Amino acid sequence: MHLNVETLSLINGGDALLLALMLWFGTRSGSNHAVQGLRLRATSLLLEACGDFILAFDFKLAPQTVLLVGNTFNLSAQALTIVALRMVLQRKLRWREAIALGVGAWLGATYLAAVHPDYRLRVLWGSVFLIGMAMLNIAALWNDRPKHDARAQYLLLWAYVLAVALLVWRNASLWLLPTPPQGIGTPTAVNVVYVFLLGMQPLMASVGFLLLYNEILQRELHDLARIDPLTGVTNRLGLLEASEVLLVRARARKEPIGVLLIDADHFKSINDRFGHDDGDRVLLELVYNIRRMLRAGDLVGRVGGEEFLVLSPSVKEADLLALAERIRSAVERTSFHIAGQAYTLTVSIGAAIADPSEPDMMGARRRADAALYEAKRAGRNCVMISGG
Numbered sequence: 001m002h003l004n005v006e007t008l009s010l011i012n013g014g015d016a017l018l019l020a021l022m023l024w025f026g027t028r029s030g031s032n033h034a035v036q037g038l039r040l041r042a043t044s045l046l047l048e049a050c051g052d053f054i055l056a057f058d059f060k061l062a063p064q065t066v067l068l069v070g071n072t073f074n075l076s077a078q079a080l081t082i083v084a085l086r087m088v089l090q091r092k093l094r095w096r097e098a099i100a101l102g103v104g105a106w107l108g109a110t111y112l113a114a115v116h117p118d119y120r121l122r123v124l125w126g127s128v129f130l131i132g133m134a135m136l137n138i139a140a141l142w143n144d145r146p147k148h149d150a151r152a153q154y155l156l157l158w159a160y161v162l163a164v165a166l167l168v169w170r171n172a173s174l175w176l177l178p179t180p181p182q183g184i185g186t187p188t189a190v191n192v193v194y195v196f197l198l199g200m201q202p203l204m205a206s207v208g209f210l211l212l213y214n215e216i217l218q219r220e221l222h223d224l225a226r227i228d229p230l231t232g233v234t235n236r237l238g239l240l241e242a243s244e245v246l247l248v249r250a251r252a253r254k255e256p257i258g259v260l261l262i263d264a265d266h267f268k269s270i271n272d273r274f275g276h277d278d279g280d281r282v283l284l285e286l287v288y289n290i291r292r293m294l295r296a297g298d299l300v301g302r303v304g305g306e307e308f309l310v311l312s313p314s315v316k317e318a319d320l321l322a323l324a325e326r327i328r329s330a331v332e333r334t335s336f337h338i339a340g341q342a343y344t345l346t347v348s349i350g351a352a353i354a355d356p357s358e359p360d361m362m363g364a365r366r367r368a369d370a371a372l373y374e375a376k377r378a379g380r381n382c383v384m385i386s387g388g
């Protein structure tokens, strides 16, 4: 079988076109920016396919047309991919940088083809800009990467690192070969390998994009399942998982964990007087007031309607009581604005200390519950700590 650059380009163009159509039709139902990113990627594949077809039929076209039009398609595709990837990752889009790199590459390649023809210099010029584009993608994938469950993100990152290596290899080969090719259409080993690997890039990058999209969706679902939709704090499931992590850490450090159970007093009367919507707003303000009193490592979660749990690692009893008192008094001093009127609210708090030797947090949670019950019985708006 004889595989030349034209045949490979025809196959590459067909692949890119098919991928573009699949990606376009497969993302028609969604509308979030990750989906818009995939659609932009489909558009860039379409442009890539056009560039490949130009190269496949270069024997029918004037060399200047091949160069000018082919480069326009390919560089636009690369620039769009930068923005598409950033859309999927929800990063700053960097349209300006993408366009500047594309235009810079095109102008230099055109000059080095029409005015001062030098194939090696032209490839070098183009490669510098393509490496710049790949670096923008690498930066998007590397910065703010999640600590866990980021396999697809790393995979795509390595694919771009390999693309940079391929460009370096191509240039090194061109400058070191005794008889370098005079154009990409010349059937040398370097050109064939380069075009072959370049042809795999639409498929690899598209699979990478889809894996990344799936990974981002999984992460969002994971977070959504652990966040209370009204207040934005951790829900019961999130608290359960976090308390296991905190307990493991507490055992390693041999330090206790403080537990606070905070319950709004007479919350039913707020709902009855002002309605559920205003009651929801009061809950949001209450959470804000609890959060602003916490230390960096503390965690607050919603365990029930108007009941919140605070986990405070590495605290002694006195510090925990001081924290509870700070929260109680902050809420008491706050004016909650409901229907244009200032309204005060109080909270009762039950506190308990979880010893790191305990098998789980359930015992401490029960003790905090009992202390909360005592606080309610004692007249509310106070803090009680479990005796053990």
Ligand SMILES: Nc1nc2c(ncn2[C@@H]2O[C@H](COP(=O)(O)OP(=O)(O)OP(=O)(O)O)[C@@H](O)[C@H]2O)c(=O)[nH]1
Pocket: 230, 263, 264, 265, 266, 267, 268, 269, 271, 275, 276, 277, 278, 279, 280, 283, 304, 305, 306, 376, 380
């Ligand atoms: N607005 C709003 N109200 C809620 C929500 N979840 C629970 N509630 C209300 O919270 C109130 C809790 O009432 P109770 O359990 O009687 O407690 P309370 O009125 O705060 O009285 P004490 O706890 O005994 O001081 C009920 O009216 C619930 O409808 C919510 O998400 N939004």
